[in-house]
Amino acid sequence: MNGQSGLHNFLKRLTARSVLSDREKRSILQLPNRVAQLQPNQDFVDLGEKVDWACYVVEGLVGRFDQNSSGDRQITALHIPGDMPNLHSVIQPTATSALQALSQCMILEIPHSALRVLTTRHPAIAEAFWRDTMVDAMIVAQWVVNVGRRNAQSRIAHLLCEMACRYNAPFVGRSVEFVLPMTQVHLADALGLTPVHVSRTLKSLAEHGITMKHHIVRIGAWETLVEIGDFDRDYLQDGIRSGKQ
């Protein structure tokens, strides 16, 4: 996969949520970009760093990290292929969170200057970008609910539901299976738990036919997971798979 086909996917993502003209589509495909390969647990934007590019995830899983003073990490967002983890940096170039590759990743770095040209020339693109960052923000708001008001089992289940939907993981009857390239430590960091407790809780989820081994999530019965995770997909704003539940 090269940078150009990456941009095609970027366009696909934007048009899934926003309407763009042919001219606007073409200008997006012409965006300059630099491909970067990242190793698992590699930080590529540090806290407080000023960047002059926004990135697009082609392959892999990216986490947005924050931490408290005692060094406990908290993931505040997960980004899968198709996402732009720091599109907001166009507007706010100084990072208030770090970015890290959780798995092996391929990303595209797109200069702010080029993105700014697009947004000033094409209001529809500006709106598409705004909308994209808004969806991310709505997901973060749900994470507050998840971490603030659900127990460990429910939290994990909710995250698995969210990721299954975002990956658009296919059903086989009532069951779902997908690759989630993050470790139990990452899960703990995302859910405000300890790795030890994640391990224990995953064991308890296994009794409900829900397992996660070697980065493969297997969900025996989707509705069971939805029930445990207290999941309502509306906030994802995708419309995909609607009617399935």
Next chain:
Amino acid sequence: MNGQSGLHNFLKRLTARSVLSDREKRSILQLPNRVAQLQPNQDFVDLGEKVDWACYVVEGLVGRFDQNSSGDRQITALHIPGDMPNLHSVIQPTATSALQALSQCMILEIPHSALRVLTTRHPAIAEAFWRDTMVDAMIVAQWVVNVGRRNAQSRIAHLLCEMACRYNAPFVGRSVEFVLPMTQVHLADALGLTPVHVSRTLKSLAEHGITMKHHIVRIGAWETLVEIGDFDRDYLQDGIRSGKQ
């Protein structure tokens, strides 16, 4: 205070973070708007409701609410005068969170149609709006860290720090005092705690010279609160009061 002076404050807020031309400023002041008065604990946008206006807080405190299936509420954002709690509804009209007045409030309802005219005509205003929603999003991300990785005392302290900064509460020597029109129940809902535990924890904070009584927060020594709350103001993107810490 009337609707017109409310718009002046709106403009002030926008120009504090973004640069606008005189023509753009004038068009903002000419925005049509409807004044609404709200009582404490009055819901004014319900979950899933479709609105055709965004609101601006002139006076009072507004909370964005979510809840899990067992009815436990979680506040995912607090909005003070100058904020637009649902500016994002311009882009995403169906609410994924409810809005509630926590105290007596006065808000301005501004039609989406009018806001859309502004954003398409003036890219700078579109950018200012985008930036405003981004700042909100960054605050939410910090709430995830707060709820996920801090204990009750630290959580409350962090919230008090945040609100002191956002209200731009004045110093008197090392101490700070400001009005925060929310109850302990609201605090609990914002921090993922129970009201009982909030009460106990506030008592323990009182030993550090930090009190909250009758909606008045008194902070004996700002640096003590910052220390307890593990607070780093960078995420607020305000620049105001910089150099104070």
Next chain:
DNA sequence: CGGGCCGTTGACACAAATCAATGTCCGTGG
């Protein structure tokens, strides 16, 4: 005077953290 709403306090229960040991897998180098 009475009834909400809000806050406080105490006894107790429990979910999750902590501490610590052990196991597994894998890549690397001797």
Next chain:
DNA sequence: CCACGGACATTGATTTGTGTCAACGGCCCG
């Protein structure tokens, strides 16, 4: 080819922060 180290995962024993339940007090307002 085996030994080693490191990242990841599992398990048990114990502690602890916070939730739960319940009673009570203050205050405002009708």
